[in-house]
Amino acid sequence: MKSTINDVAARAGVSIKTVSRVINNEPSVRPATRQKVMDAVEALHYQPNLAARNLAGTRSYTIALIYDNPNAYYVIDMQNGILEACKARGYELLIHPSNSKSTNVNDELRALVEHSKVAGLVLTPPFSETQSVIDEVKKLGLDYVRIVSSGAAEGDEDNCIQVDDTAAAFDITKHLIENGHKRIGFLAGGEEHVSTHGRLEGYKEALQQAGISIDPDLIIPGEYSFDSGVSGAKALLEKDNPPTAIFASNDEMAAGALFAARLMHIEIPAQLSIVGFEDSPFSRQTWPKLTTAHQPNSEIAKCAAALVLNKARSKSASESASANKDAGITKKFVPELLVRDSTGQSPA
């Protein structure tokens, strides 16, 4: 049967409290004793019982992921990353999908906290960028980490994992410019996302640096959806002086743009280059495969979770090495350019 802390204590010849100290990495345990205990833990394959810990302790061993995102790929990636971090530290994950339209997120948050003791929260866009949600989380006194587009980190950098959309968009645009493109269309994502603005910013910066003037006519507002990509690209391509390249704000839109181009019998990439953003499976389910910026969602989530876990832990009175605590946690990601088959030289 499963072994308990008593078994370990007996085997190591110490009290259960000492075992508790060792497995919680508390100070005031002699190295020799610590070793004895760890050996016993090893031998018995001991794993602390989560229910007991949650019940007895002041701190909890559960974190929650709150999301409201229609993009299944994104959610799954996030989840997997967080799960990985949790598993490594013996925490449990509570999944909480939420619909910001039909329910009041703040109420849900409160209920969540009251019902299950939760150690911390991982917030993803759009919640992570919504002030009222952030305020509520703070009010509840919860540890949290927000996964946000760089612009939304403000004075809260300690609690953010940032994605530098601007830098990545800059790189993508630069790639197009280096391929001789001078007229580059931009399909913007939803206004409410901070990333939308960041990506546009990067696009503009790259053009400016290359001395190419910005043509507002080539910037089409839209949403992060396939349909929006289709209509945006159409609008662009039906112009008198159409662009030779299109920067779609995400892969889904790029797929739509690709489709629109195909409908108009435009060859990709010979006559038109198209880029996406995110490196979601979408970008591999098109023909040709999309040039895009790889956004390591799973890794991002893993870092976010690790950060929350550290926060929760450091609250517990005694903490040994709080110095290099956050070692190995990247707090700022720059999606990397991934050149595939949808971009090429500008047709002169």
Place this chain on the structure above:
Amino acid sequence: MKSTINDVAARAGVSIKTVSRVINNEPSVRPATRQKVMDAVEALHYQPNLAARNLAGTRSYTIALIYDNPNAYYVIDMQNGILEACKARGYELLIHPSNSKSTNVNDELRALVEHSKVAGLVLTPPFSETQSVIDEVKKLGLDYVRIVSSGAAEGDEDNCIQVDDTAAAFDITKHLIENGHKRIGFLAGGEEHVSTHGRLEGYKEALQQAGISIDPDLIIPGEYSFDSGVSGAKALLEKDNPPTAIFASNDEMAAGALFAARLMHIEIPAQLSIVGFEDSPFSRQTWPKLTTAHQPNSEIAKCAAALVLNKARSKSASESASANKDAGITKKFVPELLVRDSTGQSPA
């Protein structure tokens, strides 16, 4: 602060044990007493503490979802459905993604059960259709529900939620036939999935019933992927006597088929009809939108979870109404034909 069972007991003027009886729906509580307690529960917004329950009780209030499926849409749908059922009954969900290639699922199962007391399991394809996994689950004495294609339910119907792929495939094919199609290509999914065979079966039955002979040349083996859809459709359309309609075994393949057709400048649905299966977001991200069979994954998952929860509960010694226990749980689903824009009259 959060109220406990003691608060409720005090307010209702009974012992905590009686409160426990009421919230667990145990018999032997006088209606009047029950009411008093329920009023107190109501007034105090009492919610039983999960950690305490898990620790104290013999049964657990956690079920697990084990999956190994690359289709993010599918997984999210499943998850949401299960989560809904869990929330309704006060259970918690443990998510366990697994990779059958890199790890041994059976070991993972064992670890899962030993570590966290788990009340039951929801298994999805391909695990739900893998004998060795099923055997292990049984050996561990776990309650489980398998979500399977009808063919795989065998003598285990009590533990299965079935999806009748054959019936749905029959309906889809019939729809094509009714539109005058006589040469219908079939793009098959992965051999290892039971659904693949079921769908092919339905296709054949419909043809036979319509008196159309089955042309093996029109049945192309493949996988449930976009690329497979592209190449399969190409193979079909490059034939001397190409089909006028293509039945792709899922939406992803259908999207691929659509793309291949587009590349060959074939108009959809004027020159060629294409159908998918599943009604995943894929089917709405194509142009034209796909005719498909709606597979209510979220609902299926919800039923599966409800069933597991019932199993787990009925084990607990005292159960009042075990008669109509499974009321409202559908155990067999037939995906429903959804006619959209990718199918039309056969040219000719």
Place this chain on the structure above:
DNA sequence: AAAACAAATGACAACGCTGTCAATTTGGCG
């Protein structure tokens, strides 16, 4: 070498609930 202090360890009571079993109440019946 003893006193004084700090570090390491342990005993024991929670945590909020369920399970067991004993105590009490109820209702039916002679």
Place this chain on the structure above:
DNA sequence: CGCCAAATTGACAGCGTTGTCATTTGTTTT
């Protein structure tokens, strides 16, 4: 009315941890 079985209720001991605080052991200091 009183007695007995059945139905209802309650007292209390865990479940496997952590937190508190007392105790023991080790290390300085003088």
